[in-house]
Amino acid sequence: MIEVDHVTKRFGNITAVRNVTFHVEKGEILGFLGPNAAGKTTTMRIITAFLPATSGTVRVAGNDVFEKSIAVRERIGYLPENVPLYNHMKVKDYLRFVSRVKGIDDRNRDSRLEHAIELCSIGDVRETIIGKLSKGYKQRVGLAQALIHDPDVLILDEPTNGLDPKQIIEVRELIKNLGGDRTIIVSSHILPEVSMTCGRVVIINEGEVVAEDTPENLTAKLKGSESLFLRIEGSPEGILSTIKAVPGVMSVTTNGEGGYEVDSDVGQDVRRDLAATLVGQGWGLLEMRPIGMSLEEIYLKLTTREESEV
Amino acid sequence: MANNPGNTQMRKSLAILEKELEAYFVSPIAYAVITVFLLLSGFFFYNILSYFNLQCLQYSQYPYMLEQLNVNEMVMRPLFHNMAIIILLITPLLTMRLFAEERRSGTIELLMTSPVTHWQVTLGKFGACFIVYALMVGITLLYTAVLMMHGEPDFGPILSGYLGLLLMGAAFISVGLLASSFTENQIVAAVISFGALLLFYMIGWLSNFVGTTMGEILSYLSIVEHLDDFVKGVIDTKDIVFYVSFVLFGIFVTVRSVESSTWR
Ligand SMILES: Nc1ncnc2c1ncn2[C@@H]1O[C@H](COP(=O)(O)OP(=O)(O)O)[C@@H](O)[C@H]1O
Ligand SMILES: [Mg+2]
Numbered sequence: 130m131i132e133v134d135h136v137t138k139r140f141g142n143i144t145a146v147r148n149v150t151f152h153v154e155k156g157e158i159l160g161f162l163g164p165n166a167a168g169k170t171t172t173m174r175i176i177t178a179f180l181p182a183t184s185g186t187v188r189v190a191g192n193d194v195f196e197k198s199i200a201v202r203e204r205i206g207y208l209p210e211n212v213p214l215y216n217h218m219k220v221k222d223y224l225r226f227v228s229r230v231k232g233i234d235d236r237n238r239d240s241r242l243e244h245a246i247e248l249c250s251i252g253d254v255r256e257t258i259i260g261k262l263s264k265g266y267k268q269r270v271g272l273a274q275a276l277i278h279d280p281d282v283l284i285l286d287e288p289t290n291g292l293d294p295k296q297i298i299e300v301r302e303l304i305k306n307l308g309g310d311r312t313i314i315v316s317s318h319i320l321p322e323v324s325m326t327c328g329r330v331v332i333i334n335e336g337e338v339v340a341e342d343t344p345e346n347l348t349a350k351l352k353g354s355e356s357l358f359l360r361i362e363g364s365p366e367g368i369l370s371t372i373k374a375v376p377g378v379m380s381v382t383t384n385g386e387g388g389y390e391v392d393s394d395v396g397q398d399v400r401r402d403l404a405a406t407l408v409g410q411g412w413g414l415l416e417m418r419p420i421g422m423s424l425e426e427i428y429l430k431l432t433t434r435e436e437s438e439v
Numbered sequence: 440m441a442n443n444p445g446n447t448q449m450r451k452s453l454a455i456l457e458k459e460l461e462a463y464f465v466s467p468i469a470y471a472v473i474t475v476f477l478l479l480s481g482f483f484f485y486n487i488l489s490y491f492n493l494q495c496l497q498y499s500q501y502p503y504m505l506e507q508l509n510v511n512e513m514v515m516r517p518l519f520h521n522m523a524i525i526i527l528l529i530t531p532l533l534t535m536r537l538f539a540e541e542r543r544s545g546t547i548e549l550l551m552t553s554p555v556t557h558w559q560v561t562l563g564k565f566g567a568c569f570i571v572y573a574l575m576v577g578i579t580l581l582y583t584a585v586l587m588m589h590g591e592p593d594f595g596p597i598l599s600g601y602l603g604l605l606l607m608g609a610a611f612i613s614v615g616l617l618a619s620s621f622t623e624n625q626i627v628a629a630v631i632s633f634g635a636l637l638l639f640y641m642i643g644w645l646s647n648f649v650g651t652t653m654g655e656i657l658s659y660l661s662i663v664e665h666l667d668d669f670v671k672g673v674i675d676t677k678d679i680v681f682y683v684s685f686v687l688f689g690i691f692v693t694v695r696s697v698e699s700s701t702w703r
Binding site: 234 | 454455461462544556557570
């Protein structure tokens with residue numbers, strides 16, 4: 130249903146998305162996961178024909194989004210990251226405006242409107258001025274806007290971002306219910322967020338796809354270990370045994386010139402304990418930094434956010 | 440969908456137009472602009488009319504001189520010119536919001552990912568602004584009613600003058616619309632369109648200092664100069680062609696600008 134092939138997008142000399150390829154089958158809910166600035170929004174904007182790609186192609190239901198832009202837009206419902214609302218309008222007037230712009234004819238308008246309002250449970254605020262709504266309601270009005278023309282494809286950019294835990298659960302439920310015939314892409318920077326709603330997850334980091342699998346497999350694959358590089362002054366034997374004694378450390382190696390590589394369990398940040406122990410025992414800790422940008426670290430980024438936010 | 444695709448397309452423009460009209464009257468901007476315009480033009484009208492009445496009084500002993508005093512020439516013509524200047528100063532305030540606000544609030548993303556073309560969006564916005572403008576200028580027809588109590592104005596030049604004002608305003612709006620598509624800051628949009636309009640206004644002054652051919656070109660480009668024929672009661676195709684092509688060109692460039700604003 131959605132075919133993203135070798136898409137690259139450059140803004141000046143920043144490459145926001147690099148050679149991204151993934152396909153989504155009809156009826157599938159795909160999680161599009163990545164830390165901030167990974168290129169999620171940019172990719173979604175290209176799929177929805179808001180931005181043209183620098184190179185590569187995107188097809189929705191066989192239509193090139195750039196060449197058959199209007200035909201594609203008729204089939205896509207899009208909830209941008211910044212929910213596009215006119216704050217001075219009442220909810221129902223806003224949805225009516227959107228339905229007209231999307232070309233729903235007069236005969237079907239009221240029934241489509243009611244259906245979207247019911248799906249997103251915003252019946253009790255239909256007469257409210259949008260500017261006065263809570264964040265959760267605004268998000269749901271944004272969803273209703275995306276759904277109003279009954280699109281085959283839904284593109285939702287971080288639909289639960291900034292909501293409180295109760296609202297997050299409601300929106301997740303809603304997304305699950307929207308599945309079925311519809312093809313959905315949901316982006317998030319939080320792993321558990323997509324693992325609960327999506328059948329498959331694509332992970333993007335620094336503009337590139339780094340993994341693609343079911344949430345279960347990904348979680349297993351990702352839970353490897355994490356590496357730190359340390360530079361320490363002192364005798365290597367003593368330092369090695371000190372580091373090994375820190376809880377969570379799996380292995381440690383030295384390059385013989387005061388550099389050490391420490392592997393530890395993921396999900397358990399050993400840096401604080403490590404530093405405290407080393408300094409406590411009088412070793413001169415000169416440097417400590419994570420190594421490279423491994424899947425493990427991406428995983429860590431994606432999971433620790435959840436803990437701090439929820 | 441409807442059987443007539445053209446009709447469906449029109450409706451989308453109409454939806455944008457209605458939304459913009461509503462936005463004008465939800466915010467205080469339209470009211471403020473219209474009020475200021477009416478106050479200023481009313482002030483000019485009163486002054487000009489008082490002067491005219493004074494002259495009539497002075498020449499009341501001399502029937503021949505009195506005959507020479509023409510309401511159209513002495514009241515409506517200066518009034519139209521004063522209104523043109525006020526309009527030049529205030530239309531940027533009507534146009535600044537049109538695209539800049541959509542860009543600032545992110546609603547441009549909704550419009551540009553909905554099945555509407557850039558033309559439909561741009562024409563809808565232009566139409567809404569033009570309606571507000573026509574309303575504003577239309578209210579001043581009341582002055583003409585006042586005029587009838589003071590003399591016997593010739594309606595021909597008044598009507599053609601208003602036609603000229605509408606055409607000129609449409610040209611101003613197309614400049615402002617373009618400026619608004621450049622930025623997400625309304626003030627910047629207003630400043631750009633104000634500067635551009637002033638330039639198009641002053642360009643005619645230069646014509647006195649340059650060669651004849653160049654001078655003719657410059658005065659042809661002068662956006663307010665073409666109003667003069669209309670005010671005199673002359674509807675010249677050359678003036679209509681100027682304004683209409685100016686507007687079409689402005690809208691065309693705006694559409695291109697909106698298209699490319701997301702391309703960077
Ligand atoms: N319009 C733009 N102009 C310049 N750089 C941009 C633009 N949009 C996005 N970027 C850059 O592209 C990168 C990816 O951004 P984005 O797609 O928004 O990431 P995400 O949605 O995953 O947080 C970021 O580094 C961002 O600064
Ligand atoms: Mg984003």
